[in-house]
Amino acid sequence: MVHTDPDIFVQGILSGNRRMIAKTITLIESSLKEHQQAAFKVMEKILPRTGNSIRIGITGVPGVGKSTFIENLGVYLADQGHKVAVLTVDPSSRRSGGSILGDKTRMEKLSTHENAFIRPSPAGETLGGVAAKTREIMLVCEAAAFDVILVETVGVGQSETSVASMVDFFLVLMIAGAGDELQGIKKGVLEMADGIAINKADGNNLPAVEKAKTDLETALHFIRPETPTWSPIVLTCSSVVEGGTKKVWDMVLSHHQKFKASGEFLLRRKHQSLEWMWTLVEEGLRKRFQDNKKITEKIPGISQQVENDKISPSAAADKLLSYL
Numbered sequence: 001m002v003h004t005d006p007d008i009f010v011q012g013i014l015s016g017n018r019r020m021i022a023k024t025i026t027l028i029e030s031s032l033k034e035h036q037q038a039a040f041k042v043m044e045k046i047l048p049r050t051g052n053s054i055r056i057g058i059t060g061v062p063g064v065g066k067s068t069f070i071e072n073l074g075v076y077l078a079d080q081g082h083k084v085a086v087l088t089v090d091p092s093s094r095r096s097g098g099s100i101l102g103d104k105t106r107m108e109k110l111s112t113h114e115n116a117f118i119r120p121s122p123a124g125e126t127l128g129g130v131a132a133k134t135r136e137i138m139l140v141c142e143a144a145a146f147d148v149i150l151v152e153t154v155g156v157g158q159s160e161t162s163v164a165s166m167v168d169f170f171l172v173l174m175i176a177g178a179g180d181e182l183q184g185i186k187k188g189v190l191e192m193a194d195g196i197a198i199n200k201a202d203g204n205n206l207p208a209v210e211k212a213k214t215d216l217e218t219a220l221h222f223i224r225p226e227t228p229t230w231s232p233i234v235l236t237c238s239s240v241v242e243g244g245t246k247k248v249w250d251m252v253l254s255h256h257q258k259f260k261a262s263g264e265f266l267l268r269r270k271h272q273s274l275e276w277m278w279t280l281v282e283e284g285l286r287k288r289f290q291d292n293k294k295i296t297e298k299i300p301g302i303s304q305q306v307e308n309d310k311i312s313p314s315a316a317a318d319k320l321l322s323y324l
């Protein structure tokens, strides 16, 4: 049996005990009510000790080099004494029992580094659920004194939005492709980007990478920056060259300093916390609705009435909601 005394978990986390960190994550990932309650208590107690990190989200189509990038940047930072946690949001890992697309690269150097902690995507029924767990795991890592959090998203579906709303800096990785540089990247994702790095800027790729950079800069001109403090920057980088991702880290630091100075750093985090609360409220309401027997019993009948114009859709919705 998993013991559920929150104080044991809290002490373990705060002292950086990896076994207790892993156990806390198991608690967070559990679907048992008892474990969830215990996890809430642990989270409540560690919250005052969280927040002391730079949170970076990394997205890009499969094969763009996210995992290799994280390995390169992670080792660079861990070697400098940073404590680096790597988390993943991948709602597809639930079905495949392991990521289909996300995990070809195993981060061999980083995974054995004493300053690094790597955690695969939690399983969950919904993207919101998976992302919410990742977010809590991130807070656990912060309480355990990890000061750089790298969150990789598989770059398919809606996971980019979830990751963008839990990080301080959202990085989009791209590669110079055949013709259309924006292939696979939705405009909405570019709009969320704080920075874009064109990866694999090495060897024969170099000329194409430089061209892609110019094209992207042109495209970005048409996107209005969200704040006068910062306009998204396009860089080139390589993860197969030692320290080839340092430029990206310098960009993140520059953003961090500017946002701290303007007060937007904390504002963004506060805003994100509220946004998360409402996302989870909506999801919770939907789940309660779907799990409510009184409601599910009535749905076929009411649906039929709506189909046959016996009752209006709005009246039907009102009636169903009134059973909540």
Ligand SMILES: Nc1nc2c(ncn2[C@@H]2O[C@H](COP(=O)(O)OP(=O)(O)O)[C@@H](O)[C@H]2O)c(=O)[nH]1
Binding pocket: 060, 061, 062, 063, 064, 065, 066, 067, 068, 069, 101, 102, 103, 104, 105, 199, 200, 201, 202, 237, 238, 239, 240, 241
């Ligand atoms: N030339 C070059 N190849 C890279 C670079 N980064 C990653 N790769 C290769 O691209 C492939 C996909 O990388 P991976 O990190 O698994 O991509 P992910 O799916 O986005 O996580 C692998 O074969 C890597 O070795 C880079 O900077 N330069």
Ligand SMILES: [Mg+2]
Binding pocket: 066, 067, 068, 101, 102, 103, 104, 105
């Ligand atoms: Mg990957």
